[in-house]
Amino acid sequence: MSASILELQDVNKVYRPMRREPVHAVRDFSLTVNRGEIVALLGSSGCGKTSVLRMIAGFEEVSAGAIRLGGRDIHGLAPAKRGVAMAFEGYSLYPPLTLKENIAIALKSQGIGREQYEAKVRTIAQLLEIEDILGRYPSSVSAGQQQRVSLGRALIREAALHLLDEPMGQLEPQLRAVLRGRIKHFIKEQRLTAILVTHDQTEANALADRIAVMEEGRLQQFDTPEEIKARPANLFTGTFIGEPPMNTLNATARLEDNLLKFHLEEDVVLGYPEDAFATGLRDRLLELEQVTIGVRPHAVKLGEQGVSAKVYANQWLGDQSHVAMHFAGSNLISVSHEHVPVVTGATVDIAFPVAELHLFDSRNGTALSHGGDPVEVPPVT
Amino acid sequence: MQHQSVLENWLRGIALALIVLFFMFPIFWILLMSLQTNETILRSPPSMVFSPTLSNYQAIFAGRLDSNAASLDIRFLGNLWNSIILSVGSVGVALLFGVPAAYAFARYKFRGSEDIAFTLLSFRFAPPLLVLLPLTSYFQTLGIADTYFGLIWVYQLICLPLILWIVRGYFEDIPADVEHAYRIAGHGWFATFRNIALPLARPGIAAAGLLAFIFAWNNFIFALVLASADKQPVTVGALAFVTASGIQYGQIAAAVVLSIAPTLALALYAQRYLVEGLSLGAVKG
Numbered sequence: 001m002s003a004s005i006l007e008l009q010d011v012n013k014v015y016r017p018m019r020r021e022p023v024h025a026v027r028d029f030s031l032t033v034n035r036g037e038i039v040a041l042l043g044s045s046g047c048g049k050t051s052v053l054r055m056i057a058g059f060e061e062v063s064a065g066a067i068r069l070g071g072r073d074i075h076g077l078a079p080a081k082r083g084v085a086m087a088f089e090g091y092s093l094y095p096p097l098t099l100k101e102n103i104a105i106a107l108k109s110q111g112i113g114r115e116q117y118e119a120k121v122r123t124i125a126q127l128l129e130i131e132d133i134l135g136r137y138p139s140s141v142s143a144g145q146q147q148r149v150s151l152g153r154a155l156i157r158e159a160a161l162h163l164l165d166e167p168m169g170q171l172e173p174q175l176r177a178v179l180r181g182r183i184k185h186f187i188k189e190q191r192l193t194a195i196l197v198t199h200d201q202t203e204a205n206a207l208a209d210r211i212a213v214m215e216e217g218r219l220q221q222f223d224t225p226e227e228i229k230a231r232p233a234n235l236f237t238g239t240f241i242g243e244p245p246m247n248t249l250n251a252t253a254r255l256e257d258n259l260l261k262f263h264l265e266e267d268v269v270l271g272y273p274e275d276a277f278a279t280g281l282r283d284r285l286l287e288l289e290q291v292t293i294g295v296r297p298h299a300v301k302l303g304e305q306g307v308s309a310k311v312y313a314n315q316w317l318g319d320q321s322h323v324a325m326h327f328a329g330s331n332l333i334s335v336s337h338e339h340v341p342v343v344t345g346a347t348v349d350i351a352f353p354v355a356e357l358h359l360f361d362s363r364n365g366t367a368l369s370h371g372g373d374p375v376e377v378p379p380v381t
Numbered sequence: 382m383q384h385q386s387v388l389e390n391w392l393r394g395i396a397l398a399l400i401v402l403f404f405m406f407p408i409f410w411i412l413l414m415s416l417q418t419n420e421t422i423l424r425s426p427p428s429m430v431f432s433p434t435l436s437n438y439q440a441i442f443a444g445r446l447d448s449n450a451a452s453l454d455i456r457f458l459g460n461l462w463n464s465i466i467l468s469v470g471s472v473g474v475a476l477l478f479g480v481p482a483a484y485a486f487a488r489y490k491f492r493g494s495e496d497i498a499f500t501l502l503s504f505r506f507a508p509p510l511l512v513l514l515p516l517t518s519y520f521q522t523l524g525i526a527d528t529y530f531g532l533i534w535v536y537q538l539i540c541l542p543l544i545l546w547i548v549r550g551y552f553e554d555i556p557a558d559v560e561h562a563y564r565i566a567g568h569g570w571f572a573t574f575r576n577i578a579l580p581l582a583r584p585g586i587a588a589a590g591l592l593a594f595i596f597a598w599n600n601f602i603f604a605l606v607l608a609s610a611d612k613q614p615v616t617v618g619a620l621a622f623v624t625a626s627g628i629q630y631g632q633i634a635a636a637v638v639l640s641i642a643p644t645l646a647l648a649l650y651a652q653r654y655l656v657e658g659l660s661l662g663a664v665k666g
Binding site: 018057058059078079080082084085086088089090092093094095096105106150153157 | 490495556557558559561562563564565566567568569570577580581
């Protein structure tokens with residue numbers, strides 16, 4: 001038995017609305033999901049992530065490409081025959097049935113015994129904290145409760161694949177944090193395979209084993225949360241993942257006085273020992289007319305000898321300081337977990353350690369290096 | 382809770398009474414007329430004081446119209462029966478075809494779907510007489526003129542677009558994902574249509590069916606042209622009371638009372654669905 005359970009191969013989706021231009025929502029999307037894995041499709045709205053999910057479920061036709069689940073092609077099958085379960089973003093509960101009947105709607109057709117049925121519903125209801133409302137109807141409970149029931153209706157099923165479309169968007173923040181852990185535990189314990197669609201990177205980071213970042217219908221990067229954060233494949237992934245977002249600076253690299261110097265706007269220069277960069281990478285940087293330097297806010301070191309920036313806001317969020325600065329013609333944010341006592345208008349010294357630099361080709365955003373190590377094979381974008 | 386003064390309540394009551402009186406007066410007057418003889422109806426000035434008689438109803442049930450000049454056979458009960466067959470039949474057929482069609486138009490966008498739906502609606506725009514003349518000759522060639530089958534077919538011009546367009550709106554109001562959730566749980570599209578879509582659209586289907594029934598019941602022109610005496614509904618049959626020796630107002634009134642009774646009863650029975658169906662969406666909350 002192979003480890004992979006779901007394969008998407010060059011999947012495309014083109015919507016052809018009547019009397020309007022066709023929309024190419026998903027482009028050459030390929031993805032392999034392993035058995036027992038939780039994969040998050042992460043992207044901003046309109047990036048095509050829900051289209052991918054609905055093609056797997058069978059509610060949208062695949063314009064081109066193939067989807068295989070457990071070794072068989074499913075992209076031509078009716079939704080009922082695909083063996084997948086799904087939690088819908090809009091809950092989509094059936095109004096005439098109680099919440100309990102809604103959760104168990106798929107168990108009915110499987111013909112399982114009364115005791116097993118009750119036990120399953122009880123487990124799911126406990127997991128989602130909805131035991132006390134099971135007898136009520138969808139219209140009489142809150143949106144968050146409906147969403148939990150909708151999630152329960154998907155999780156109760158034994159399916160080869162569970163599709164979860166924004167499954168926690170309507171929950172209160174505290175409950176969301178609690179349920180995330182519980183749901184992850186449940187999915188792992190039951191050895192389910194799940195694809196989660198979300199625009200919330202906290203949710204993706206917390207739940208997923210691997211994250212597929214999407215933008216404009218294309219897969220930007222597919223890797224573990226740690227790897228995506230540490231080694232973003234391109235400028236989009238780099239700036240999209242991470243809160244607050246990565247600082248970016250446009251620069252031209254030159255070799256002067258045995259230093260590799262990045263010339264920024266307003267004649268600001270960042271200099272590094274030339275051997276901090278691998279030879280091949282250094283040559284590449286010198287060839288390019290412009291590179292984009294990315295530095296995560298927590299990597300901007302305040303008070304260390306380097307260059308200077310002017311503070312225009314300093315916010316203490318209770319557990320971290322966000323210091324906003326003007327630097328080299330753009331805005332820069334620094335995050336630190338101690339209270340930083342700088343005042344607005346002050347000039348501070350900042351430094352960008354070479355190990356924290358992400359360099360991108362300004363022309364197409366492709367990552368060149370992370371922390372001085374070159375990216376081996378630049379991914380195609 | 383909103384507080385209202387006694388005066389406001391009184392004024393509201395009076396206003397409602399006036400409105401009810403205004404709209405119900407013709408029906409009330411016809412009810413009174415049906416209990417009078419032609420002489421008391423036609424006296425001047427009209428008076429509400431009379432000794433009620435059931436002779437009009439007796440004449441209708443007996444099927445004999447006795448005027449002071451001659452006596453005439455009428456077949457009003459036959460007409461009533463025809464009305465029931467035609468209305469129930471055509472609404473039944475329209476529901477059978479219209480509801481699945483409405484579902485298809487609501488859920489599946491196929492090439493030309495809007496054009497087809499609009500063409501069906503446009504049947505309602507055409508002046509019936511214009512359609513009837515060529516239709517009559519077709520029906521005679523086909524041998525279905527003056528048959529229940531032919532009439533029910535023509536009545537689809539009234540019922541089908543009505544049901545199609547009202548019910549379509551109901552299906553469109555049901556979020557597609559409610560059906561998707563059922564389908565992904567292992568059910569085919571027909572099971573989904575029957576178990577999910579139909580029950581949710583039921584108030585709309587009931588309202589559309591009732592409206593179609595009323596329109597079919599009240600139709601005059603199709604039956605006048607295409608039906609002979611033994612297939613005529615009440616609307617056409619009432620013409621028989623205009624006799625050579627005068628208009629039998631009492632019997633007409635009794636006939637009108639009898640012919641509005643079924644629709645009135647149906648409307649009262651289905652009032653709940655009608656209000657719910659025409660004012661609220663299919664899925665609340």
